[in-house]
Amino acid sequence: MIKIKAPRRAAAFLFFPISIFYMELVVKAFCFRTILNRGFFYTLIFTLPIGLFLATICTVFPKRVNRVLSIVLLSLVTLILMIQTVYYSIFNTFTTLYSATGVGQVLQFWREIIMGILKSIIPLILLALPLVLWIIYGKKVRRTSGKAAVLLVLFSILLQLLASIITVNSTSGVLSIKHIYLDSFIPNLTVSNFGVLTTLRLDIRQLLAPDITDDLGDILPSTILPDDDDFPVPTDTSIDVPTVTPTAEPHSPSPSPTPVVYEKNIMDIDFDSLITNEKDKTLLEMHEYFAGVEPTCKNEYTGMFKGKNLIWIVGEGFSSYAVHEELTPTLYKLANEGFVFKNFYNPVWGVSTSDGEYVTLTGLIPKPGVWSFARSGSNYMPFGMGNMLRKLGYSTRAYHNHDYQYYKRHISHPNMGYDYKGVGNGLEVTKVWPESDLEMMQVTIPEYINDIPFHTYYMTVSGHLRYTFVGNSMSWKNREFVKDLPYSEPVRAYLACNIELDRAMQHLIEQLEQAGIADDTVIVLSGDHYPYGLTYEEQCEIAGHELEQNFELYKSTLIIWSGSMEEPIVIDKPCSALDILPTICNLMGIEYDSRLLMGRDILSDSEPLVIFSNRSWITDVAKYNSVTDTLIVNEGAAVEDGYARRIQKIVNDKFKFSARILDEDYYAHVFKKSG
Numbered sequence: 001m002i003k004i005k006a007p008r009r010a011a012a013f014l015f016f017p018i019s020i021f022y023m024e025l026v027v028k029a030f031c032f033r034t035i036l037n038r039g040f041f042y043t044l045i046f047t048l049p050i051g052l053f054l055a056t057i058c059t060v061f062p063k064r065v066n067r068v069l070s071i072v073l074l075s076l077v078t079l080i081l082m083i084q085t086v087y088y089s090i091f092n093t094f095t096t097l098y099s100a101t102g103v104g105q106v107l108q109f110w111r112e113i114i115m116g117i118l119k120s121i122i123p124l125i126l127l128a129l130p131l132v133l134w135i136i137y138g139k140k141v142r143r144t145s146g147k148a149a150v151l152l153v154l155f156s157i158l159l160q161l162l163a164s165i166i167t168v169n170s171t172s173g174v175l176s177i178k179h180i181y182l183d184s185f186i187p188n189l190t191v192s193n194f195g196v197l198t199t200l201r202l203d204i205r206q207l208l209a210p211d212i213t214d215d216l217g218d219i220l221p222s223t224i225l226p227d228d229d230d231f232p233v234p235t236d237t238s239i240d241v242p243t244v245t246p247t248a249e250p251h252s253p254s255p256s257p258t259p260v261v262y263e264k265n266i267m268d269i270d271f272d273s274l275i276t277n278e279k280d281k282t283l284l285e286m287h288e289y290f291a292g293v294e295p296t297c298k299n300e301y302t303g304m305f306k307g308k309n310l311i312w313i314v315g316e317g318f319s320s321y322a323v324h325e326e327l328t329p330t331l332y333k334l335a336n337e338g339f340v341f342k343n344f345y346n347p348v349w350g351v352s353t354s355d356g357e358y359v360t361l362t363g364l365i366p367k368p369g370v371w372s373f374a375r376s377g378s379n380y381m382p383f384g385m386g387n388m389l390r391k392l393g394y395s396t397r398a399y400h401n402h403d404y405q406y407y408k409r410h411i412s413h414p415n416m417g418y419d420y421k422g423v424g425n426g427l428e429v430t431k432v433w434p435e436s437d438l439e440m441m442q443v444t445i446p447e448y449i450n451d452i453p454f455h456t457y458y459m460t461v462s463g464h465l466r467y468t469f470v471g472n473s474m475s476w477k478n479r480e481f482v483k484d485l486p487y488s489e490p491v492r493a494y495l496a497c498n499i500e501l502d503r504a505m506q507h508l509i510e511q512l513e514q515a516g517i518a519d520d521t522v523i524v525l526s527g528d529h530y531p532y533g534l535t536y537e538e539q540c541e542i543a544g545h546e547l548e549q550n551f552e553l554y555k556s557t558l559i560i561w562s563g564s565m566e567e568p569i570v571i572d573k574p575c576s577a578l579d580i581l582p583t584i585c586n587l588m589g590i591e592y593d594s595r596l597l598m599g600r601d602i603l604s605d606s607e608p609l610v611i612f613s614n615r616s617w618i619t620d621v622a623k624y625n626s627v628t629d630t631l632i633v634n635e636g637a638a639v640e641d642g643y644a645r646r647i648q649k650i651v652n653d654k655f656k657f658s659a660r661i662l663d664e665d666y667y668a669h670v671f672k673k674s675g
Contacts (some may be wrong), residue, residue, distance in 0.1 A: 013152075016058075017051025017139070019074065019130035023081050024195040030123040031088045032192055038629070039193035043169060046198045049159035056152040071135060072569040077197070078131050084196050085123050090116040090465075091352050092532045093613070094187040094196075096369040097203050099351065112466050112533075119535070173629040174644045177616055178645065184655060185368045187350060188614050188627060201290065206274060206369055214247035262297040265586060265601065267593040269670060286666055289657050293595040296582065296604035303589030304563060309521040310394075310455040310588065311508065312385065314357050315433075315501055317463035317494070318527035319346070319558040321542045327481065327495060328502035330509060331559075334523060336568060338561030341602070343574045346556040347612045348529040354407040356528030356577065357459060361385065361416060363581035363597035365611065365658035372662055377411035380668035383581065383597065386417025388590050389455045397421070397448055398457040401429050409459070418457060432473035434497070437462040445511050452517065462500040465533025467493040474500040490534055491542045518563030524584060525559040526577055550625050552617055560587070574618050575602040576610045594666070598654045607622035609650065617651050 024043050028035045031070060054077070058070040070336070087095045090112055117124065170177035180189050182618040185206045257526050271291035278284040315322075325332045349355030351373075355366040358373040363383065366372035381387060386396040396414045399419075400406075404422025413420040421427040421444075429439045437460045448454045462474040467490040469476050474497035481499055482492040505525075512518040530553060531539070539553070547553050557581065575583075578599035586591040586601045600606045610618040616626045621637040624630070624644055631644045 012057045012188075013052065013059075013375045015130075015134065016055040016074070017048050018068070020051045020054075020077060021047040022130060023078065023127050024197070026123050026126045027081055027085055027088075027196055028192065030085060030120065037192065037627070039195075042170075042193050043161075043195040043198075045163040045166060046160075047192050049156040049163065050197055053153065053156040056144070056149055056156065060146070061145060062143060062148045071258045072136065074131050074134055076112075078127055080200065081196050082120075082124055082127050085120050086113065086116040086129065089120045090532070092348055093350055094353075095206055096187065096200065096350065097200075098370045099268055109652075111339045115466055149241070168399060173650045174624055174654065175626045175629060176632060179652070184615070184652070186614055192627065204371055216452055218549055224646070260300075262296050262299055262302070262652065264295040265592060265594040265604075266295045266580075267591060269593060274670070282660065282664060283666070283669055286657060288665065289653065290595050290670075294606075295605045296586075296594040297584065299601070299603050300604070301603045302586050304585060305587045306589035307453065307520075307521045308562060308564075308588070309453050309517060310385070310389065310584070311458070311521060311523050312361075312455070312584070313458045313460065313523070313525040314360055314528050315460050315463055315525055316353065316528055317533060318460075318498065318501065318525070318557075319466065319530050319556065321539075322463070322495065322498035322501065324495070325618060328499060330500045330506040331498075331525075334525065334559045334561045335557050336504065338523075338559060338565050338568060340568050340570045341558045341560075342570065342572045343552045343614075344526075344556055344558040345551070345556075345574070345576045345610045345618070346527050346530060347504070347554045347576060347610075348532065349409075350484050351615045353459075353528040357407075359599075360526060360528075360577045360580050361457070363599040364661060365578065365598050365655055367659040367662050368613075370662075371407065373412040374408035375662060377408065377663065378416045379415070379665045381416055382672065383592055384416030384418075385455060385581070385584070386413075388585070388592070389453075389588075390588075391416050391440075393453065394665070395419075395448060395451040395454045397444075397454070397457075397619055398459075399427060399440060399444050400459040400461070401435040401437065402428065402461045413457075433474065434461045434464040434474055436474065436477075437501045438507060441504045441507050441511075445508065449511060449515050449517075452520075459528075460504070462504070463494075463498050463531070467491070467497070467529070467533050469493055469496075471550055472497060481663060488538060489539050494531055494534055494542070512563070520564070522584075522587070523559065524579060524580065528554055530554055530556060532562065550612070550614075550627055551618060551623060554612065560584070570577070571602060573602060574608040574610045574620060578611060596661075596670070598658045609647070611651055611654065615648070615655070617647060619647060 017132075024047060025035045028039070028043070054073050057072060058066050060066075061069065084094050087093075115325065136209040168178050169182045177193060180193055181202070185202055186201060187203075189203055194202075214538050250262060271287055274287045275284065275291065278287055322328060323331045323335045346356075349359060349366050350368050351366065351371055354371055356378070358364065358366045359383065362376070362381070386398065390396045396418050398416075398418035399420075400409060400422040402423055404410050404420070404425040404427070406422075409422060410420060410425065417468045423431075423435065427440070427443065428437050429443060440458070440460070440657060444456075448456050456601060466472055467475065469479050469489065472493060474492035477493075478499040482496045485492050485495065487495075506525070509518065513519050534542070536547070536549070558575070558577075560583070576599070578600065579602045582592065582594055582597050582599050583603060584604060598611075600609070608618075608620050612626075614626050617624050622631055622633045622639055622643070624647070625632065633639055
C-alpha cells in the first residue's frame with residue numbers, strides 16, 4: 001500500500017489558520033456577543049498569514065522537534081487569547097503590553113482573577129479545544145525543505161501585505177477600518193475588527209514607535225471618503241440625549257435688553273511666536289492645532305465658588321445605582337441639591353481606575369496602551385488642581401485608602417500638586433479588603449479642616465469589586481441594610497459597599513457643618529468607571545431594564561455641591577468626566593486656558609461633546625456608534641451634510657493631541673518650564 005503523506009502535511013498547515021480563526025471568533029462571541037460584524041472579514045484575512053507562518057515554523061525542524069514546537073506555539077497563542085478573555089470579563093476592555101509591567105500589582109487582586117476565570121469558563125474551554133485536539137490527534141509532521149519553507153514564509157508575508165493593502169483602502173464609514181488599523185490604537189475596536197493577535201502586533205508597533213501612525217497617515221494613499229449618505233442614519237429614541245444648551249432652574253438669569261458678552265477662558269500664550277520660532281515638526285503641528293482651537297467663554301457661573309475650599313472625590317465604582325434616597329441618603333442629597341447633571345457619562349478607559357482618575361483630574365484623554373497618569377509624573381502639569389490652588393495659597397492634600405504605590409500614584413499625585421498619603425506612607429486604616437472610606441475620612445479630616453483655604457482630593461476604594469458578601473469587607477459590614485432588597489447577591493453587595501461611601505460623605509458633611517464651613521466648601525464627586533464588577537445581566541437587573549451597551553451603560557452621576565447653594569441647578573447638556581476639570585476651574589474662578597484641555601466647561605455655551613474610549617460620541621443632536629459605524633440622529637433633530645465627519649475629526653484630533661501632550665511634555669514647552 002502506498003502511504004500518502006501530502007494530505008497529512010496539508011492538514012497540519014490548515015490546522016493553525018483554522019484554529020486561530022476559530023479562537024478569535026470565540027473571543028469575539030464572548031466579549032462582543034456577535035461575530036457577524038464588519039470585523040469578521042478583516043479578522044479572517046489577518047488570521048490566515050499568522051496561521052500559515054506559525055505552521056511553517058513547525059515544519060522546518062526534525063519531526064519530534066516540530067511536534068513539540070507546534071504544541072508550544074499553539075499553547076502560547078491559546079494563552080494569549082485566554083488572558084485577554086479573562087481580562088475583558090473583569091474590566092470590559094483588553095490589556096496591553098505596557099500594563100504587563102504592573103502585573104505584580106494586578107496579582108494583588110487574585111480573587112477577582114479567579115472570579116474572572118470562572119465567569120469565562122465556557123469560552124476558556126472552547127479556546128482550549130484546538131490545543132487538546134492537536135495534542136491527542138496531531139501527528140508528527142515531516143520536515144519541509146528549506147526552499148519550500150522560504151516560499152511558504154514569503155507567501156504568508158504576501159498574504160499579510162495583501163490584508164494590509166485591503167485594510168488601508170477600506171475608507172468608508174465615519175470611523176473607517178483604515179483609521180482603526182493605521183491611525184490609532186483602540187484595543188476594543190482593533191480586537192473587534194482584526195482579532196487579538198493583530199491587536200497584539202499593533203500594540204507592539206505603537207509601544208516601540210508611538211508616532212508611526214501619524215507618519216504613515218501622511219505618506220500612504222487614501223481615497224475620498226463618502227458622504228454621510230453612504231452609511232445608515234436611523235432615528236432612535238432609546239437613549240434620551242436632550243438637544244438643549246445648559247439650563248438653570250431656578251437660577252436662570254433675569255432677562256436683560258443688553259446681552260452679556262463674556263471673555264474667553266484663555267491665558268496669555270503667544271502662539272504666533274511659538275509657531276514662528278518652532279523647529280520641531282511635532283511641536284509645530286501642536287502649536288498650530290491649539291492656536292486654532294475655539295476656547296470656551298466665561299459665563300454666569302464663573303467664580304461662583306471662588307475662594308471656597310474644594311474637596312474632590314473620585315469614587316471607586318461609583319455610579320447612579322449607588323444613589324438612593326433611603327439607602328444612601330447623603331449621596332442622594334448631594335446629587336439632587338447642587339448642580340444636577342441629567343446627561344453625564346463616565347466612559348471606561350483602558351487602564352481602568354488610573355485612566356478614570358487621569359481623565360477626571362487632567363481634562364485629557366489617556367493614551368491607549370500606557371499608564372498615562374504614571375507617565376505624566378515626569379511632566380509639567382500646570383492644570384493639576386493641586387498646582388493651581390497651591391499658587392493661590394491653598395493647602396493641598398491627596399489621600400487613597402489602599403496601597404500608596406498602586407498605579408504609581410506616589411509619582412503622579414505629588415506632581416499634580418498634592419501632599420499625598422496612602423496606605424504605606426502615612427495613612428493608617430484597618431487592613432481589610434477593601435478598606436473603609438469612612439475610616440479614611442475620620443482619620444484625614446482633622447489634618448486639613450482648620451488649614452483654610454484647603455483643597456483635598458480623595459481616591460476611594462470601598463466600592464471596589466468583587467461584589468460578594470464573602471471576601472468584600474465593606475459589603476459584609478453593611479449587609480444588614482440590603483438583606484431585604486429584591487436583588488441578586490452581587491447587586492446587593494455592590495449597594496452595600498457603596499453605603500460605606502455614603503457614610504463617609506455623611507461624616508464629611510457633619511464635620512464641615514460643625515466647623516461652620518459647609519457654606520464655604522465645594523464637594524465634587526464622580527466615579528472612576530461604571531461598576532464593571534457586575535455582569536451585564538446584573539447591571540440590567542439594578543437598572544430595571546435592558547441597558548444599551550455602547551452609550552447608556554456609561555451614564556452616571558456627577559456631584560458638584562456646596563452648602564451655599566440654596567436651590568438645585570439642573571443641567572441637561574450632555575457631558576462627561578473629561579469636562580469636570582474645566583468646569584471646576586470656571587466655577588472656582590481659576591485662570592486656565594480652555595484650548596489646552598480636551599474637555600470643555602459644561603456650563604459654557606460650547607457645543608457639547610461626549611467622547612468614549614472606542615471613539616463613539618454624543619452631541620446635542622446625534623450620537624455615533626463606532627462599533628456599528630452608525631450615526632443616530634435625535635428625534636426631531638437635523639444634521640447638515642458632513643456633520644458626522646466633522647465631529648469625528650474633532651474626536652480623532654483630541655485623541656491624537658492629548659497623547660502628544662503626554663509624550664512631548666507639551667505644557668512645559670508652552671509655559672517655558674522644565675519638566
